[in-house]
Amino acid sequence: MSTVDLPSQLAEIREDFLALEQPDRLMLLLEFSNELPDLPEKYRDHPDLFERVVECQSPVFIFVEVDDDRSVHLYATAPAESPTTRGFASILAQGLDGLSVDEVLAVPDDYPQSIGLTQAVSPLRLRGITAMLGRTKRQLRERQSALG
Amino acid sequence: MTVETDPSATFAAYAHPDRLVSTDWLQAHLGDPGLVVVESDEDVILYETGHIPGAVKIDWHTDLNDPVERDYIDGAGFAGLLSRKGISRDSTVVIYGDKSNWWAAYALWVFTLFGHDDVRLLDGGRAKWIAEGRELSTDREAAEPAEYPVVERADAPIRAFKDDVLAHFGHPLIDVRSPEEYSGERTTAPAYPEEGSLRAGHIPSAVSVPWARAAAEDATFRPRAELDAIYRDEAGLTGDEPVIAYCRIGERSSHTWFVLTHLLGLENVRNYDGSWTEWGSAVRVPIVQGTAPGTAPEPR
Numbered sequence A: 001m002s003t004v005d006l007p008s009q010l011a012e013i014r015e016d017f018l019a020l021e022q023p024d025r026l027m028l029l030l031e032f033s034n035e036l037p038d039l040p041e042k043y044r045d046h047p048d049l050f051e052r053v054v055e056c057q058s059p060v061f062i063f064v065e066v067d068d069d070r071s072v073h074l075y076a077t078a079p080a081e082s083p084t085t086r087g088f089a090s091i092l093a094q095g096l097d098g099l100s101v102d103e104v105l106a107v108p109d110d111y112p113q114s115i116g117l118t119q120a121v122s123p124l125r126l127r128g129i130t131a132m133l134g135r136t137k138r139q140l141r142e143r144q145s146a147l148g
Numbered sequence B: 001m002t003v004e005t006d007p008s009a010t011f012a013a014y015a016h017p018d019r020l021v022s023t024d025w026l027q028a029h030l031g032d033p034g035l036v037v038v039e040s041d042e043d044v045i046l047y048e049t050g051h052i053p054g055a056v057k058i059d060w061h062t063d064l065n066d067p068v069e070r071d072y073i074d075g076a077g078f079a080g081l082l083s084r085k086g087i088s089r090d091s092t093v094v095i096y097g098d099k100s101n102w103w104a105a106y107a108l109w110v111f112t113l114f115g116h117d118d119v120r121l122l123d124g125g126r127a128k129w130i131a132e133g134r135e136l137s138t139d140r141e142a143a144e145p146a147e148y149p150v151v152e153r154a155d156a157p158i159r160a161f162k163d164d165v166l167a168h169f170g171h172p173l174i175d176v177r178s179p180e181e182y183s184g185e186r187t188t189a190p191a192y193p194e195e196g197s198l199r200a201g202h203i204p205s206a207v208s209v210p211w212a213r214a215a216a217e218d219a220t221f222r223p224r225a226e227l228d229a230i231y232r233d234e235a236g237l238t239g240d241e242p243v244i245a246y247c248r249i250g251e252r253s254s255h256t257w258f259v260l261t262h263l264l265g266l267e268n269v270r271n272y273d274g275s276w277t278e279w280g281s282a283v284r285v286p287i288v289q290g291t292a293p294g295t296a297p298e299p300r
Helices: A008-018 A022-035 A083-096 A101-105 A123-147 B023-029 B060-064 B075-084 B098-113 B125-131 B162-168 B179-183 B224-234 B252-263 B275-279
Strands: A061-066 A072-077 B035-039 B092-096 B119-122 B173-175 B243-246 B269-272
Touching: A008 A022, A008 A083, A022 A083, A061 A123, A072 A083, A072 A101, A072 A123, A083 A123, A101 A123, B023 B125, B035 B098, B060 B098, B092 B098, B092 B125, B098 B119, B098 B125, B098 B252, B119 B125, B162 B243, B162 B269, B162 B275, B173 B252, B224 B252, B243 B252, B243 B275, B252 B269
Parallel strands: B035 B092, B092 B119, B173 B243, B243 B269
Antiparallel strands: A061 A072
């Protein structure tokens, strides 16, 4: 597990999961799944902006926005019949929301492995969330280099 | 106590129609003494979003697999699991799940390793139940514990190991993975990159019949005549020889095992659960790449 200082909202999510016994961790993941926000109006009809996370077994699409204040917002869609994937997308959407670009890029790549779900969720399912984080960072790096 | 079978005409043409129940049948029998409904999904929290009222959950990863060794749980583990789930040795168990009953068929196959006599699938699985607007419950699982005896697993009749496959050459092998995995373009299932292997291709002489061809759009099994056309006419299975089916970790091929054993009535069908994640990483086993099956080596 990484020891880098995590942004507080990601650290809180981790603490919340680790404070629970295994079955309750799944219930918390379900809560996150139910909380995945709908897309804001302005992005609803723009499938062109969204990137498919092909590492997830279900159709998951993400779009990373950097707003005028240079804050990051992650938007994601995932089907209701894939609550695990929705839950992971929601953890990242909430955990990264409002961070600066540099803060997001500094989030350890193994954060998904550190939130206490490796026993309950098979390794390949965790790969999906790791890929979501990786693709989020890649979009940000591309955005950065485009801006010079 | 065994609950009566579904007399539905839809199932009459199958070899073992008693292995399937319809959504209508299940709706009418929910709560019957001796009946336990089990949901088994790929998604680990799908059950919690809503399940058939009274159903219990069995997870393929955390419940049926040994947490350390690559094997299934043992007799004591199975007895403990089923006792907790309120299942007795004589219970009628109806299993359903997501993805055209892919994981439900896997759970049924594991139940069969332990010789559980009356275990059936809900035809159409979770998707059909929901599509028909039937009731779902988000109640937490509340099973009355039962007494399930410790029964040792009997692998030999329906489970093949790598050495069994090497000795089987000359008899039919069915590869149920995607065409890309079969030909060797990729070592993993589309969207399942973690379950990789070092080499790509298929076991020599194995015929490609992707598992989902046995499922219709509504997740039910295809009618007998269509299944005969796929597995007998096209894949050349006659029923006179032993058959081994495999995929990547043995779950998709459980679905095919169910079709061959219970819907077509073939005897001596085994599931090679080591499948491509073992074969494709094993040292000195023969592999064929491309779309043709290739010839069977001498059995070892």
